[in-house]
Amino acid sequence: MPEEARPTTGEQAKQHALAQLRQAILHGEMAPAQRLVENELAEQFGVTRASIRAALIDLEAQGLVERIRNRGSRVRVVTVEEAVAITECRMVLEGLCAAKAAVTADDAQLTGLADLGQAMKKAVADGEPVTYSELNHELHDRIRQISGQRTAVELLERLNAQLVRHRFQLALRPGRPQQSLNEHLAMIEAITARDPQAAEAAVRAHLTSVIDALRG
Numbered sequence: 430m431p432e433e434a435r436p437t438t439g440e441q442a443k444q445h446a447l448a449q450l451r452q453a454i455l456h457g458e459m460a461p462a463q464r465l466v467e468n469e470l471a472e473q474f475g476v477t478r479a480s481i482r483a484a485l486i487d488l489e490a491q492g493l494v495e496r497i498r499n500r501g502s503r504v505r506v507v508t509v510e511e512a513v514a515i516t517e518c519r520m521v522l523e524g525l526c527a528a529k530a531a532v533t534a535d536d537a538q539l540t541g542l543a544d545l546g547q548a549m550k551k552a553v554a555d556g557e558p559v560t561y562s563e564l565n566h567e568l569h570d571r572i573r574q575i576s577g578q579r580t581a582v583e584l585l586e587r588l589n590a591q592l593v594r595h596r597f598q599l600a601l602r603p604g605r606p607q608q609s610l611n612e613h614l615a616m617i618e619a620i621t622a623r624d625p626q627a628a629e630a631a632v633r634a635h636l637t638s639v640i641d642a643l644r645g
Contacts, residue, residue: 562600
């Protein structure tokens with residue numbers, strides 16, 4: 430970012446630092462347990478330490494950062510058991526979104542979901558797990574947006590942010606994309622059939638499989 434475009438103080442600076450830090454954590458540029466040194470981050474993002482501190486407090490509330498007494502802040506480590514608990518919550522909320530999407534989706538949205546399914550098939554056939562992982566994320570996001578259930582969407586965005594590293598590791602596990610592909614295609618098929626009960630059941634089956642994989 431050009432130096433002159435960087436905010437230096439106030440709420441704008443905090444939001445700038447918050448956005449940059451959140452993106453770095455979600456993209457894996459900052460690893461779990463990595464220390465977050467306020468002086469270094471302030472210099473990196475061209476803002477004050479106070480702005481960094483305020484951004485870290487917000488990230489702590491989002492579950493992405495943890496403050497260790499007398500040791501400062503670090504990227505939060507999400508254990509397997511925490512990841513399972515988060516996925517159990519996702520199961521309820523994403524099942525709700527899928528059921529609503531099955532009722533509210535228009536023809537163009539259903540075509541878009543089918544196209545995503547075809548792209549996911551191709552990614553698995555071509556042996557491209559990273560591409561598949563991105564499409565997987567896009568499918569879940571698309572279903573949430575179609576549902577129009579804004580409260581569930583906001584809660585899921587917070588929950589999913591904490592699972593980035595686990596999701597990426599699962600995507601790279603041999604055989605996992607092939608298994609989850611069929612689960613995702615079942616979700617698409619149920620929504621396309623405008624069957625809310627089947628859509629919710631398909632999401633629950635998929636996320637039960639995710640929990641089994643996390644524990645494995």
